[in-house]
Amino acid sequence: MMNKLIFGRYIPGxxxxxxxxxxxxxxxxxxxxxxxxxxxxWQSYLFAGLFTLGCVxxxxxxxxxxxxxxxxxxxxxxxxxxxxxxxxTGGVVYWSWWIFTLTQYGVMNGIFIFCRFxxxxxxxxxxxxxxxxxxxSDAIEYLLRPLKVLHFPVHEISLMLSIALRFVPTLMxxxxxxxxAQRARGVDFGEGNLIQKMKAVIPxxxxxxxxxxxxxxxxxxxxxxxxxxxxxxxTKYRKLDWHLRDTLTIVVFAVFTVGLVLLRx
Amino acid sequence: xxxxxxxQDITFTYDIDTPRPALSEVSLEIKRGEWVAIIGHNxxxxxxxxxxxxGLLLPQSGSIQVxxxxxxxxxxxxxxxxxxxxxxxxxxxxxxxxxxxxxxFGMENQGIPREEMLVRVADALEQxxxxxxKTREPARLSGGQKQRVAIxxxxxxxxxxxxxxxxxxxxxxxxxxxxxxxIKKIKEQSNLTVLSITxxxxxxxxxxxxxxxxxGRLIDEGTPEKIFSAGPKLVELGLDLxxxxxxxxxxxxRGIPVPAEYLTEEGMVDWLWTSVLNK
Numbered sequence: 001m002m003n004k005l006i007f008g009r010y011i012p013g014x015x016x017x018x019x020x021x022x023x024x025x026x027x028x029x030x031x032x033x034x035x036x037x038x039x040x041x042w043q044s045y046l047f048a049g050l051f052t053l054g055c056v057x058x059x060x061x062x063x064x065x066x067x068x069x070x071x072x073x074x075x076x077x078x079x080x081x082x083x084x085x086x087x088x089t090g091g092v093v094y095w096s097w098w099i100f101t102l103t104q105y106g107v108m109n110g111i112f113i114f115c116r117f118x119x120x121x122x123x124x125x126x127x128x129x130x131x132x133x134x135x136x137s138d139a140i141e142y143l144l145r146p147l148k149v150l151h152f153p154v155h156e157i158s159l160m161l162s163i164a165l166r167f168v169p170t171l172m173x174x175x176x177x178x179x180x181a182q183r184a185r186g187v188d189f190g191e192g193n194l195i196q197k198m199k200a201v202i203p204x205x206x207x208x209x210x211x212x213x214x215x216x217x218x219x220x221x222x223x224x225x226x227x228x229x230x231x232x233x234x235t236k237y238r239k240l241d242w243h244l245r246d247t248l249t250i251v252v253f254a255v256f257t258v259g260l261v262l263l264r265x
Numbered sequence: 266x267x268x269x270x271x272x273q274d275i276t277f278t279y280d281i282d283t284p285r286p287a288l289s290e291v292s293l294e295i296k297r298g299e300w301v302a303i304i305g306h307n308x309x310x311x312x313x314x315x316x317x318x319x320g321l322l323l324p325q326s327g328s329i330q331v332x333x334x335x336x337x338x339x340x341x342x343x344x345x346x347x348x349x350x351x352x353x354x355x356x357x358x359x360x361x362x363x364x365x366x367x368x369x370f371g372m373e374n375q376g377i378p379r380e381e382m383l384v385r386v387a388d389a390l391e392q393x394x395x396x397x398x399k400t401r402e403p404a405r406l407s408g409g410q411k412q413r414v415a416i417x418x419x420x421x422x423x424x425x426x427x428x429x430x431x432x433x434x435x436x437x438x439x440x441x442x443x444x445x446x447x448i449k450k451i452k453e454q455s456n457l458t459v460l461s462i463t464x465x466x467x468x469x470x471x472x473x474x475x476x477x478x479x480x481g482r483l484i485d486e487g488t489p490e491k492i493f494s495a496g497p498k499l500v501e502l503g504l505d506l507x508x509x510x511x512x513x514x515x516x517x518x519r520g521i522p523v524p525a526e527y528l529t530e531e532g533m534v535d536w537l538w539t540s541v542l543n544k
Binding site: 162163165166171173219224227229233237239 | 352366419537
């Protein structure tokens with residue numbers, strides 16, 4: 001069940017996109033999500049689409065992965081598109097029934113929203129597919145650093161983030177083990193009505209919580225024994241390197257914005 | 266040889282309301298470069314004892330000296346620099362997201378510059394033969410490999426003392442042997458003091474000295490030969506017998522006279538072939 005989720009999956013590789021500094025990638029994809037709202041003509045969407053396709057091709061990851069990323073969200077996308085199509089008024093009316101009207105603007109808006117969704121999903125999937133979770137957490141820590149001025153606990157948050165990421169597979173394994181152990185004792189997961197289903201989760205959830213508490217205690221002891229004494233006076237083993245290609249990425253995105261603005265109506 | 270750990274009349278109670286303290290009036294001295302094993306049944310206070318040595322637990326009474334420093338709130342972090350600990354559960358003590366990050370974690374805490382860390386991480390991983398796994402995540406390692414990484418993390422800190430708090434108890438026999446062999450090698454190279462807390466009788470057999478704990482007290486101490494020759498008494502303490510002792514008991518049951526003193530596996534083989542030939 002967990003294998004289907006493509007969000008947050010990382011595919012190791014050595015393409016140019018893989019080698020980019022995670023900070024550049026993170027900033028660029030957030031920037032892209034913001035900037036895509038500038039587009040409002042079919043030319044600009046075509047331009048944005050080609051740009052995204054170019055990025056995807058550079059990553060050397062097959063398109064299938066990205067399409068699979070879209071799949072779990074397809075109903076949400078179609079629902080939003082339908083709302084836009086049938087409830088936007090203006091332009092030539094093609095068809096009308098009760099409160100639903102299909103108009104020229106409605107169709108156009110629907111198509112734009114569809115494109116916007118797909119482009120955003122492609123870009124964010126590109127980020128997670130080409131960046132190791134650890135690199136992402138390093139990037140987030142770096143980008144949050146200015147918040148230190150406001151006494152925001154940047155070190156603690158990033159430590160929590162990296163420990164959380166490190167324990168995801170461990171806890172997944174454990175969940176699987178507990179589920180199988182409870183199945184062996186006769187618990188039916190995913191059977192019956194909603195109430196029964198929820199009740200079946202209890203024998204999974206409680207042991208998982210208890211073991212997480214024990215893990216946390218063990219981990220805290222081990223960290224203390226290894227001299228962990230808060231964020232003060234620590235050095236860092238991992239280092240992020242900003243190269244020319246990272247600056248270039250930012251430049252490319254700036255040029256992309258100019259293009260979008262020019263193609264606007 | 267000078268003493269590196271010195272405990273005087275340590276008493277520790279987890280919960281003031283419980284009648285029996287986890288440790289009562291424990292005194293012991295460990296010399297520099299010694300390998301000491303502490304054995305005892307579950308709940309005999311072995312792990313508690315280990316945690317008092319680097320101040321993870323503070324005893325209610327008694328004094329602790331580590332490397333000529335009296336342990337107190339002020340120098341606790343200096344003492345932790347001297348004492349490296351490897352715990353029982355390989356998963357729960359793996360802090361880093363990859364092998365190299367985990368090895369570096371302790372050094373990051375001590376504020377060691379990055380260039381130095383790179384050298385020491387490579388060196389420590391080489392020593393535990395985990396260099397090829399440098400960028401692996403913990404989820405893709407076996408239990409024994411994770412424990413070797415934990416040892417590397419300790420070794421990179423260059424401590425004077427390594428405490429193995431049942432570090433091999435969750436491993437399969439193969440992983441156990443690997444871990445013990447690694448510790449043995451490192452100990453010889455850098456004159457470490459090793460304190461191993463264990464159920465595993467074979468691990469205890471590597472020690473220079475064995476301490477036996479029962480209900481929070483040290484009840485016996487001596488060389489492994491001396492402790493193991495007590496035979497059935499070990500079973501009473503909830504411990505297993507070493508294999509040569511089991512063999513001796515089985516031979517005795519079949520009416521074959523056996524020597525009373527403890528023999529290692531090799532000694533047992535020697536004794537067996539000489540006694541067969543002398544017949």
